[in-house]
Amino acid sequence: MLEVVIRRVLSLIPVLFVVTLIAFFLQVAIGGNPTYALAGLTATPAEIRHLERQEHLNLPAIERYWYWLDGLFHGNLGISYASERPVTTELAHYFPVTLSLTIAALILIIVIGVPLGIIQGMNAGRAVDKGLLGVVSVAISAPGFWVGTVLVFLFAVKFKVFPALGFVPFSQSPVEWARHIFLPALTLAFAGFGIIARFLRTGIVGVRNEDFVRALYARGLSRRRVSYKHVLKNASLSTITILGLNIGFLLSGAVIVEQIFSLPGMGTYALQSIQNRDSPAVQGVILTLAVVIMLVNLVTDLTYRYLNPKVRLT
Amino acid sequence: MSSVTPGFRALVGPETVPDEFDDAAAYGLRRVFARFRRKKLAVAGVVVVIIGIILAIIGPYIAPAGLEQTFPSYTSSPSLAHLLGTDAIGHDELSQLLFAMRTSVFAAGFAAILGAVLGTVVGVISGYAGGWVDWAVGRCIDALLSFPGLLLIIALIGVFGAGLYPAMIALGISFVGGFARLVRGEVLGARQRGFVAAAKVTGVPWYRIIRRHIIPTILPSFIVQLCLTFGFALVAQGALGFLGLGSQPPQTSLGAMMQTGFQQINSTVRLVLIPGIVITVLATAFNVIADGLRDALGRDVGVLAGPKA
Numbered sequence A: 001m002l003e004v005v006i007r008r009v010l011s012l013i014p015v016l017f018v019v020t021l022i023a024f025f026l027q028v029a030i031g032g033n034p035t036y037a038l039a040g041l042t043a044t045p046a047e048i049r050h051l052e053r054q055e056h057l058n059l060p061a062i063e064r065y066w067y068w069l070d071g072l073f074h075g076n077l078g079i080s081y082a083s084e085r086p087v088t089t090e091l092a093h094y095f096p097v098t099l100s101l102t103i104a105a106l107i108l109i110i111v112i113g114v115p116l117g118i119i120q121g122m123n124a125g126r127a128v129d130k131g132l133l134g135v136v137s138v139a140i141s142a143p144g145f146w147v148g149t150v151l152v153f154l155f156a157v158k159f160k161v162f163p164a165l166g167f168v169p170f171s172q173s174p175v176e177w178a179r180h181i182f183l184p185a186l187t188l189a190f191a192g193f194g195i196i197a198r199f200l201r202t203g204i205v206g207v208r209n210e211d212f213v214r215a216l217y218a219r220g221l222s223r224r225r226v227s228y229k230h231v232l233k234n235a236s237l238s239t240i241t242i243l244g245l246n247i248g249f250l251l252s253g254a255v256i257v258e259q260i261f262s263l264p265g266m267g268t269y270a271l272q273s274i275q276n277r278d279s280p281a282v283q284g285v286i287l288t289l290a291v292v293i294m295l296v297n298l299v300t301d302l303t304y305r306y307l308n309p310k311v312r313l314t
Numbered sequence B: 001m002s003s004v005t006p007g008f009r010a011l012v013g014p015e016t017v018p019d020e021f022d023d024a025a026a027y028g029l030r031r032v033f034a035r036f037r038r039k040k041l042a043v044a045g046v047v048v049v050i051i052g053i054i055l056a057i058i059g060p061y062i063a064p065a066g067l068e069q070t071f072p073s074y075t076s077s078p079s080l081a082h083l084l085g086t087d088a089i090g091h092d093e094l095s096q097l098l099f100a101m102r103t104s105v106f107a108a109g110f111a112a113i114l115g116a117v118l119g120t121v122v123g124v125i126s127g128y129a130g131g132w133v134d135w136a137v138g139r140c141i142d143a144l145l146s147f148p149g150l151l152l153i154i155a156l157i158g159v160f161g162a163g164l165y166p167a168m169i170a171l172g173i174s175f176v177g178g179f180a181r182l183v184r185g186e187v188l189g190a191r192q193r194g195f196v197a198a199a200k201v202t203g204v205p206w207y208r209i210i211r212r213h214i215i216p217t218i219l220p221s222f223i224v225q226l227c228l229t230f231g232f233a234l235v236a237q238g239a240l241g242f243l244g245l246g247s248q249p250p251q252t253s254l255g256a257m258m259q260t261g262f263q264q265i266n267s268t269v270r271l272v273l274i275p276g277i278v279i280t281v282l283a284t285a286f287n288v289i290a291d292g293l294r295d296a297l298g299r300d301v302g303v304l305a306g307p308k309a
Helices: A002-030 A035-039 A045-054 A061-073 A088-123 A129-142 A144-158 A174-208 A211-218 A223-260 A266-276 A279-307 B006-012 B019-038 B038-063 B093-129 B132-144 B149-160 B164-191 B193-200 B206-242 B253-264 B272-299
Strands: none
Touching: A002 A279, A002 B038, A002 B132, A002 B149, A035 A088, A045 A279, A061 B193, A088 A129, A088 A174, A088 A223, A088 A266, A129 A144, A129 A174, A129 A279, A129 B164, A129 B272, A144 A174, A144 A223, A144 B206, A211 A223, A211 B038, A211 B164, A223 A266, A223 A279, A223 B206, A266 A279, A266 B149, A279 B132, B006 B164, B019 B038, B019 B272, B038 B093, B038 B272, B093 B132, B093 B164, B093 B206, B093 B253, B093 B272, B164 B206, B193 B206, B206 B253, B206 B272, B253 B272
16 A cells, blocks of 8 residues: 555656646746836836846746746745735635635535435435436536525525625634635535535445345345445445545636635635736646645545555555 | 448449448447437437527527617516516616527537547547657646646636637637546557557558547547536636626626626626526536436446536
């Protein structure tokens, strides 16, 4: 197992390299020389040249990439042009919002999706299953931002149960945090719980048809024991993988959900930085999210391997 | 392997060559079609998609009002004069919807096809070439798929500038990774099949092997993926419009309609509800068709790829 872990981690290095290339050169392509904006209107040519040297902006892109990469290894993502604060400080401010949104959405996905999948899988082919299939299909296809706007109308405008916008940190007030995060998280969870329910259903149906299940019945085990101990355990394997893959979708969806509910998260920061042509900030956001997704995928893969002895050593 | 080349068929005319030569393929297609037709939900999906495409084509001609035509009633409820009411500026909502459908359906279709074509080229090259080319391309695909889809699209729009066409191209590029990974895997599988090895040994040039043996083998999963991508593209295109990065006024799209409608959320939900329903119905239809095709093609094909907004 240790060998597999090391091999998987090492195989990420070339991917990480390409990720830094894309993050950096995407931003170079967006372009814009920020020196003049940084220096201000009253800057003398000498001051501008000094600033250019300090930010390495007088160098060709490939050399700037080298300096940027060097900074990365020292945990330095540069200084944001817009706020003139280190990008890492900014990210530390925005990331927790997206993180708590994603975690809340993940909890909702599990709480809603898993029971749906189990009900469907255990009753496959019956009316309950077919009815829920429609719900799940629409949940998967409905655009998150549409669901979000409708939820805002229902819960914030019509019934005024939840606030429509804003964010309260968990450390400040867990209750207010939950109240503020509920609608965004539900919006974000919408597609995810459909996918989980569908995969769990497929998994359960597949496992139920396997020989060992029939053997368990033959041994006289109760239906309940077979269903919940053996079938579910085996069916949950692929569901874990899907849950991991979902986190990538969630981070992507967070970009738009944050806009609907005016949350100061990574998506908001990214959009705002792209509009400001704030290169270090855009590079920082894109890189951070890509690395988070890569790590989540790695952990998902390793968990799957650990739980499934059949692929543990491959 | 059919002994009749397309060149020979063209030379002697299609009628002179008996159909039996292509019987295996025709039989397979017919069987797939028959199985697909039994899936009522999938057939309903096809009907919905066809209606959607027809409306997108003829919409602007049957729209009761022009794209920029305004009426004195703002945000009015549905009435006989305005079947779906009017928006905040006094546009007829139904007409806006018809114009928006044209923009969104064609933009999404273009993006999906662009992604499919580029992704297939990359995937075939990678899978067929093997060796270090495959390794390098594989790492690039992995990297591309590590970015949150919507963020990558937005960053690309930052490069190209906001607007309908840049957004379409950015969206298409975001689908390349998914297609490339799928096609590469399928090509690797197909390459190990006996008939490909046999063709190679008998000196068939690589481009003909790809065209006549590899592409037909990967077609089923490709079609399912394409169908799923149409649905994704429609939703993602809506998301970009909603963020104001897609079509610019006076042109409208389903997402742009929802953006302007969302500004009125405190008084009415109708303006976001209607375009949203259109996107949801069409996207669901594509997903249902993909499911039906997957079952009809009788294999476990298609992966989840692309951004979900």
